[in-house]
Amino acid sequence: MSTAPPGADELERRIAAFLAAHDPARTERTAFLRARFDAGLAWVHFPEGLGGLGAPVALQHGVDEAFRRAGAPTNRPEANAIGLGMAAPTILAFGTEEQKRRFLRPLWTGEEIWCQLFSEPGAGSDLAALGTRAVRDGDSWTVDGQKVWTSMAHEARWGILVARTDPDVPKHRGMTYFVCDMRAPGVEVRPLRQLTGEAEFNEVFLTGVVVPDEHRLGEVGEGWRVATTTLMNERVAIGGRAAPREGGMIGVVAGLWRDRPELRTPDTHDELLRLWVDAEAARLTGERLRQALAAGSPGPEGSAAKLSFARLNQEISGLELELLGSEGLRHDDWTMRRPTEVDFTRRSPGYRYLRAKGNSIEGGTSEILRNIIAERVLGLPGEIRVDKDVPWKDLPK
Amino acid sequence: MTDLLYGEIEDDLRAGLRGMLADHCGWQDVLAGTEADEPSDAALWSALAGFGAPGLAVPEDRDGGGATWRETAVVMEELGRVVAPVPFLTCSVMATAALLAADDELLPALASGERTAVLAVPFGTAPDAPLPDVRASGGRLTGEVRDVADALAADVLLVPAQDALYAVEAGHAARAPVTSLDMTRRLGDLAFTAAPGRVVATGEATVRAALTAGAALLASEQLGLAERCLETTVAYVKERYQFGRPVGSYQALKHRLADLWTSVTQARAVARHAAACLADGDADLPVAAALAQAHCSQVAVRAAEECVQMHGGIGFTWEHPAHLYLKRAKADALALGTPGRHRATLARLLDLPPA
Numbered sequence: 001m002s003t004a005p006p007g008a009d010e011l012e013r014r015i016a017a018f019l020a021a022h023d024p025a026r027t028e029r030t031a032f033l034r035a036r037f038d039a040g041l042a043w044v045h046f047p048e049g050l051g052g053l054g055a056p057v058a059l060q061h062g063v064d065e066a067f068r069r070a071g072a073p074t075n076r077p078e079a080n081a082i083g084l085g086m087a088a089p090t091i092l093a094f095g096t097e098e099q100k101r102r103f104l105r106p107l108w109t110g111e112e113i114w115c116q117l118f119s120e121p122g123a124g125s126d127l128a129a130l131g132t133r134a135v136r137d138g139d140s141w142t143v144d145g146q147k148v149w150t151s152m153a154h155e156a157r158w159g160i161l162v163a164r165t166d167p168d169v170p171k172h173r174g175m176t177y178f179v180c181d182m183r184a185p186g187v188e189v190r191p192l193r194q195l196t197g198e199a200e201f202n203e204v205f206l207t208g209v210v211v212p213d214e215h216r217l218g219e220v221g222e223g224w225r226v227a228t229t230t231l232m233n234e235r236v237a238i239g240g241r242a243a244p245r246e247g248g249m250i251g252v253v254a255g256l257w258r259d260r261p262e263l264r265t266p267d268t269h270d271e272l273l274r275l276w277v278d279a280e281a282a283r284l285t286g287e288r289l290r291q292a293l294a295a296g297s298p299g300p301e302g303s304a305a306k307l308s309f310a311r312l313n314q315e316i317s318g319l320e321l322e323l324l325g326s327e328g329l330r331h332d333d334w335t336m337r338r339p340t341e342v343d344f345t346r347r348s349p350g351y352r353y354l355r356a357k358g359n360s361i362e363g364g365t366s367e368i369l370r371n372i373i374a375e376r377v378l379g380l381p382g383e384i385r386v387d388k389d390v391p392w393k394d395l396p397k
Numbered sequence: 398m399t400d401l402l403y404g405e406i407e408d409d410l411r412a413g414l415r416g417m418l419a420d421h422c423g424w425q426d427v428l429a430g431t432e433a434d435e436p437s438d439a440a441l442w443s444a445l446a447g448f449g450a451p452g453l454a455v456p457e458d459r460d461g462g463g464a465t466w467r468e469t470a471v472v473m474e475e476l477g478r479v480v481a482p483v484p485f486l487t488c489s490v491m492a493t494a495a496l497l498a499a500d501d502e503l504l505p506a507l508a509s510g511e512r513t514a515v516l517a518v519p520f521g522t523a524p525d526a527p528l529p530d531v532r533a534s535g536g537r538l539t540g541e542v543r544d545v546a547d548a549l550a551a552d553v554l555l556v557p558a559q560d561a562l563y564a565v566e567a568g569h570a571a572r573a574p575v576t577s578l579d580m581t582r583r584l585g586d587l588a589f590t591a592a593p594g595r596v597v598a599t600g601e602a603t604v605r606a607a608l609t610a611g612a613a614l615l616a617s618e619q620l621g622l623a624e625r626c627l628e629t630t631v632a633y634v635k636e637r638y639q640f641g642r643p644v645g646s647y648q649a650l651k652h653r654l655a656d657l658w659t660s661v662t663q664a665r666a667v668a669r670h671a672a673a674c675l676a677d678g679d680a681d682l683p684v685a686a687a688l689a690q691a692h693c694s695q696v697a698v699r700a701a702e703e704c705v706q707m708h709g710g711i712g713f714t715w716e717h718p719a720h721l722y723l724k725r726a727k728a729d730a731l732a733l734g735t736p737g738r739h740r741a742t743l744a745r746l747l748d749l750p751p752a
Contacts, residue, residue, distance in 0.1 A: 124709050126639035149710055194713055195705075195720035266751055267737035318698075321578075321727060322735045326521030326544040329728055331578045334432065350578040353727060354720070357705050358713050365709060367649055387641030395641050 005054040006044075008062060014053075015041060015066045024072040033075055033109040036067070042075075042108045046092065050104050057293075075110045078341045082152060083107045083114030086230045087160050094177070094218040094226050103158070103179065115156035117147040117180055117204055118227065122397055125368045127162075127231075128171045128224055129387075129395065132206060134163035134178065141165075141178065141216070143186075143209040149362065152340065153189045153202035156182045160230060161211070162223045167393040174392050175223030179215040180206075196354050197334035200342065231364070232302065243283055248309075249316040249344055249352065250279035256323060263323050275316050282308040303369040310359035310366055313344075317352040324349060399673035399681075401666055406464070407471045414475045417444060422479045424718035430482050431580035431721075436549035438482045445472075446510025451489040455497065460505035466490075466610070470617040470672035477621030480718075480725045482581040484547035486615060487515040492555055494610035495562060499598035503553065503564060514553035514564070516607050517587055520546040523734025524608040524686060525742055528601070531558040537591040538563055546732070548585025549574050556594060557604045563594030579728035581721060609686050612733045613675040616668040616689035619729050623661050623693075623700035626722050630654065630704045637709075650707060657700055664696040684746050691739040694730035701726035 006014070018039050022032055036042055037051040044063055046052025068074075077084050084107070091103055106112040123130040132145025143163055153159065159180040166174035180187070186209040191199035218226040246254050257264065257272055286305050321328035332348035344352050360366040374380045387395055403411075421444045430438055445451060454469045455461020462468075469490060476485055488507060492514040496504045506512035518529055521544065531540030538558050548554070549572055554565045569592040575584040597603065631654060634645030644650060671689035674682040701723040705712040712719040730736060744750060 119710070121711075122638075124639065125644075129639065129641075193715035195715060195723070197715065265737055265741065267740060271737075314702075318727075321731060322737060325731055325735060325738075326519035328731050329520055329544055329578050329584055331576045331580075333576065334580065350724075350727075354723070357702070357723070360706055361709055361713055365706075367647070370649070383640070383647070385640065390641065397638055 005056065007055070008059055011041075011044060011053070011055060011059055011063055012066065014039065015063065015070075019070050019072070024067075024070055029073040030109060030111065032073055034105065036072075037105050037108050041067075043088075046104070050092070050100055051108050075108055079155075080107070080110050080113050080152075081341075082116045082156075082160075083112070083158075086116060087114040087158070090160065090177075090217065090226060090230045091179075093229050098214070099179070099217065106157075112157040113152055113155045115150050115153045115159045115182065115202075115204075116230070117150060117153075117159040117161040117206075118230075119149045120146060121148055125365055126387075127227070128175070129392070129397070130162060130164060130175070131397075132161075132163045133167070134165050134176060134211065136165070136213075136220075139213050141176075141211045141213065143178075143180070143206045143211055145206050147204040147206065148192065148201075150189075150202045150204045151200055153182065153204050154191070154338065155340065158182060159204070160217070162227050164392065165220055165223070168391050169221075170389055171387065171392040171395065172224045173221055175227070176220050177217045177223040177226040178211050179217060180209065180211055181215070184209050184211070186210075191336075191338065193336055195357070196351055198337040198339055200339055243286070245280065245283065248279060248283070249313050249320075249356070250276055252345060252352070253316055253320045253323070256320065260323075263325075268319065268323050271319050275312065275319060278308070279312050279316065282312055303364070303372045306359075306364065307366055307369045307373075310356070313352075313356035313359050317349065317356045320349045321353055399670050399677065399679060401669040401673065403471070403669075404467075407468055410468055411471050411475060414448065414450070414472060415478075417448060418475060418479050418481065422481050424479070424721060427480055427482060427581060427721055428715075428718070436574065436583050436585075437484055437547065441481060442483045442510065442513075445483060445485065450485065451493075451510040452508025453489075455493060455504055455508040459508060461508040465676040466614065467672050467676045470614050470668065470675075473614050473617035474621035474624075474668075477618035477725075478625040480581045480622065480721045484513050484515060484550045486582075486611060486618065487547040488513045488551065490614045491516050491607045491611040492553075495555055495597065495603045495607035498603045498606045499562070501564070501597050503597075512552045513547075513550060514555055515545065515547045515551040516604065516611075517542045517545050517548070517554045517556040517565075517570075518604070518608070519544040520584060520728075520732050521734065522608060523690075523738045523742065524605055524612050524683075526734065526738070528557045528604060531556055531589060533558040533561065533563065533594065534591075536563075536594055536596070538565060538589040538594045539591055540589055542587045542589075544575065544584045545587055546582055546584055548572055548587055549583060554587065555597060555607075556589065557601070558594070560601070561599045562597045562603045564597050565589065565592050565594045569593060577728070579724045581725055582728065608733060609682060610675055612690050612739075613671040613682065613686040615729060615733055616664070616671050616686075616693040619693040619697035619726070620661070620664045620668040622722055622726055622729070623657075623664055623697045626697075626700035626704040626719075626726075627654070627657055627661055629718075630700075630707045633708055644707075653703060654707075657696075657703055660696045660699065664693045667692045684743065687739040687742040687746065690734060691736045691743060694736045694739075697726040698730050 040053040042051035044055040045057035120130050134141040134143045161178045161180040165176040186207040188205040190203045192201045192203050193199045331350040421441050449462045450472050452461035453464045457463035529542045556563045571588040573586040577583045637644050671685040674685040705719045
């Protein structure tokens with residue numbers, strides 16, 4: 001059957017029919033979300049049978065809006081950012097039909113939360129140096145190693161995992177991508193406290209964890225190529241959000257400036273306006289990136305968005321503290337907590353200042369992003385590489 | 398020109414202090430202290446008192462060490478290097494400067510470390526900024542002062558009220574601890590309700606002298622902090638391998654660290670000038686103190702920010718000392734006037750008026 005993908009009118013008709021059959025006010029939340037997935041109205045650009053209708057991705061926003069106006073329950077995307085933003089596109093691109101059918105529906109409905117088992121203490125910027133080993137044993141793999149910076153690991157049902165399956169070949173060639181059952185024996189999750197006092201992230205220790213071969217995503221040795229898809233989506237997810245004017249951190253400081261005339265000085269005024277201009281330029285660039293993405297797949301432009309996002313958040317939150325003077329020396333809370341999302345606006349200025357420091361480290365440091373722009377976008381010669389053709393096991397660490 | 402070098406006495410003092418601090422002020426202890434109930438490290442304070450640090454700048458006939466603010470600045474550097482949670486800046490520099498200006502009876506007790514006093518002004522108060530509004534009537538004080546550094550660690554509060562500076566026993570004030578950005582130097586909110594006070598000095602000059610001394614010597618703390626951040630970062634990028642090589646072999650990092658080193662050398666000259674002006678009663682002191690704060694605040698913040706960034710993920714964790722330095726550096730930049738405030742002061746002092 002090869003019908004043309006539905007357009008906006010057709011989607012509108014289907015949503016109306018769906019809502020008529022599933023009254024949001026009287027349908028249990030999970031049942032509603034499962035039915036929405038089965039109707040192809042979850043992520044409309046996904047294929048039929050996998051929560052979509054093969055429609056253009058640009059129509060997704062209108063679909064979400066229509067459900068919001070109808071008072072429909074959401075799938076709480078903020079609680080499953082890794083699942084929706086990274087695992088799903090990777091499973092769609094590399095998964096078998098069976099894997100897609102098993103994982104995508106509960107992922108989208110939020111019944112199963114996902115985490116990402118990529119970074120290691122010795123493999124951050126140089127992710128491809130990772131040393132967590134997966135050894136094949138018939139129809140399964142045995143995994144040993146340590147992962148770090150794993151958000152949501154304590155809530156997650158599944159983790160996307162990259163492990164070394166062949167230490168005798170150069171590092172990029174010896175990795176394989178798996179889906180790891182976070183409830184499997186040998187998976188230990190420990191909170192990783194960060195400089196804000198709370199623990200958004202975890203360390204995950206994997207000891208003799210058995211992963212069935214049917215949970216491998218992509219071919220053996222192809223892990224790096226699969227992971228690259230995940231990471232390009234991560235950079236878009238971190239840097240490329242739609243925001244109204246003054247919707248980000250600049251709005252907080254602009255509001256402070258308007259509300260508190262006694263804090264104003266000529267010096268901080270100049271700084272505020274300089275940052276306002278930079279923030280608005282970044283916002284429009286992000287919006288332009290989103291429009292471009294609606295038409296195709298993510299490219300290295302996401303790196304630029306994340307780079308500006310980090311710099312702006314850091315400079316703006318620093319200015320906010322200086323504006324406040326003595327008041328900026330007060331903090332709200334250092335208690336160790338387990339937040340599941342980062343909310344810059346509800347906490348104290350000191351929290352914003354400290355948390356923003358992570359923006360230039362998490363999901364690719366600003367230094368790595370500059371290398372990506374310089375090398376992949378501008379085509380500048382790469383750094384001289386000493387690690388390209390050396391077997392992973394012989395690399396200096 | 399002021400003497401910008403360190404003398405032999407200062408070198409010896411530094412060496413002795415550094416050894417003592419290595420034993421008494423490890424970063425794990427400092428970190429644990431940020432979550433303890435005690436507002437500062439009493440054991441470390443005793444050790445510093447045993448060393449004679451609190452009274453260095455106090456004359457011998459007032460039970461002090463008979464040295465100068467230059468040596469005191471070296472103590473500030475060393476305490477900055479370890480983000481020491483003790484009321485040295487607030488008590489041994491600022492309160493002591495006020496009491497020295499007034500030749501007050503409290504000096505010997507402060508010099509020996511037996512008692513501590515702090516100036517009851519918001520910690521962000523610049524030397525030329527307005528003072529809090531506390532009323533005095535018949536020797537009794539009424540009013541509130543927020544954001545006072547080390548307020549909970551002090552035995553005596555030096556309170557500017559109307560046209561005088563009063564000493565108030567801390568027990569006569571209501572003191573509320575404040576969760577602070579820098580938990581190694583905590584703030585407190587004070588409330589006075591007809592609290593009995595003793596006049597230490599009349600006029601504002603004593604308070605201004607204390608704030609100026611604080612601004613001048615805070616620069617040395619910022620210098621020590623920046624230098625330590627640079628050292629630990631340089632050590633780390635030499636040993637951290639990514640892509641099969643030390644990350645410090647990348648020019649992008651090397652150049653930033655070379656720039657930072659350059660800034661630290663400048664911070665040292667600027668901080669030394671401020672300390673020397675304070676020690677010598679030099680006429681350039683107002684400029685030197687404003688310059689020190691405008692310059693060293695930014696160097697310290699940049700050093701601490703680069704320390705976090707160049708340590709990567711580990712630098713963002715609680716179980717690494719980088720955040721202690723970051724919080725102290727940013728708090729120091731807001732303390733005693735922001736760099737912007739000090740630039741405005743310089744504009745006034747140097748006859749460089751705004752457009």
